[in-house]
Amino acid sequence: MSELIWTPTADDEQVAEALTEEAAGLLGGPVQGVWAAPGRVNLIGEHTDYNGGWCLPFALSHRTYVAVRRRDDGRLRIASRQASGQAWEGSVAEVGPATPGGWASYVAGVASVLAERVGAQALGADVLVDGHVPLGAGLSSSAALSCSVALALHDLVPELSGLDRADLASTCVRAENEVAGAATGGMDQSVSLRAVDGHALLIDCRDFSLTPVAWTLPDHDVLVIDTRAHHSLADGQYASRRAACERACSVLGVASLREVDGVDLEEVLGRLADDPEVARRVRHVLTENARVLDLVAALAEREAAEVGRLMGASHDSLRDDYEVSCPELDLAVESAVAGGAVGARMTGGGFGGSAIALVPRGQEEGVAGSVATAFADRGWEAPHFLTATPSAPACRVR
Numbered sequence: 001m002s003e004l005i006w007t008p009t010a011d012d013e014q015v016a017e018a019l020t021e022e023a024a025g026l027l028g029g030p031v032q033g034v035w036a037a038p039g040r041v042n043l044i045g046e047h048t049d050y051n052g053g054w055c056l057p058f059a060l061s062h063r064t065y066v067a068v069r070r071r072d073d074g075r076l077r078i079a080s081r082q083a084s085g086q087a088w089e090g091s092v093a094e095v096g097p098a099t100p101g102g103w104a105s106y107v108a109g110v111a112s113v114l115a116e117r118v119g120a121q122a123l124g125a126d127v128l129v130d131g132h133v134p135l136g137a138g139l140s141s142s143a144a145l146s147c148s149v150a151l152a153l154h155d156l157v158p159e160l161s162g163l164d165r166a167d168l169a170s171t172c173v174r175a176e177n178e179v180a181g182a183a184t185g186g187m188d189q190s191v192s193l194r195a196v197d198g199h200a201l202l203i204d205c206r207d208f209s210l211t212p213v214a215w216t217l218p219d220h221d222v223l224v225i226d227t228r229a230h231h232s233l234a235d236g237q238y239a240s241r242r243a244a245c246e247r248a249c250s251v252l253g254v255a256s257l258r259e260v261d262g263v264d265l266e267e268v269l270g271r272l273a274d275d276p277e278v279a280r281r282v283r284h285v286l287t288e289n290a291r292v293l294d295l296v297a298a299l300a301e302r303e304a305a306e307v308g309r310l311m312g313a314s315h316d317s318l319r320d321d322y323e324v325s326c327p328e329l330d331l332a333v334e335s336a337v338a339g340g341a342v343g344a345r346m347t348g349g350g351f352g353g354s355a356i357a358l359v360p361r362g363q364e365e366g367v368a369g370s371v372a373t374a375f376a377d378r379g380w381e382a383p384h385f386l387t388a389t390p391s392a393p394a395c396r397v398r
């Protein structure tokens, strides 16, 4: 069996201390504070956010940290401990779709969107990033970055004090869409900024209103399986799924698929019969919305088996109807269940990244071992594992 790699949570105080010290050297003076924002897993409700539907993510204890000092000259200096030597320096006013490019766009993009409210001059900053959300694992490390920066700028720029966390989340969505060029529907940013510790967050993506849902299965853990697979098609496929949903809306004469939620499914699908692929996409979205609400009910009843069943049904629907899974995610799910998980599914956008498994406490090693063995048997790169606990939202840590 390949060696299992567990990704631990960083200690806030230690990270803040080290980051403050390094920032002072790198940026040539003391920073004003350190902020952190978490990555996420989504328990259920995938590819529903941009359809005005329901989803149920929770914040990870793994977070991205930023040490920040405000500047009064409208300039940005951005560096990361994970990208040593690669820094970006420029003005807020020049930030746009191709500038700065790469990961720095998630920082600069937030400053640039916020600058629409208070002017570019007010949003200058020196920023040193330290990411502890596994990168490229489909755990929203990018939202963790944009959200930590948004909260830092909000706290440091008095003219932004009127913005609440929902405003900051939509700022981050715009920064990711418009500056970083990353398609995202709002789930990740909402949970990173607005999570409730110990709870999952039921998000109604019609208006991004939230209901905290207590985690009622203390004798079960959520095991995250980072498959280490990244299929480069992901971005184009995400866009094509969104486009299919928009086509369905125009055929159905609605602004969002949420408007046909609750209408007889067969009737809706019948109206889409001319395009079986679009009909399958819609079947996923509408059945997934129902599974989210069913899973919330199952959690309230502490029915672990039903939670697991719904996770499995969600995975099947994403694999067969929405077609966003991949062999690595399918194998992770199958081998986790074979190894003793109550249920498992892919989480996030798909085409690689992570799966999650609901595992009776104490059986994590066995489940992880089953997955690791299955991957090794195929000659695939060893997956990484972490246990996910519903954690706190973005905050200032010093």
Ligand code: GLA
Binding pocket: 045, 046, 047, 048, 049, 050, 183, 184, 185, 186, 187, 188, 348, 349, 350
């Ligand atoms: C990505 C996006 C989210 C959401 C998921 C799929 O994580 O950033 O907005 O659409 O995919 O549920």
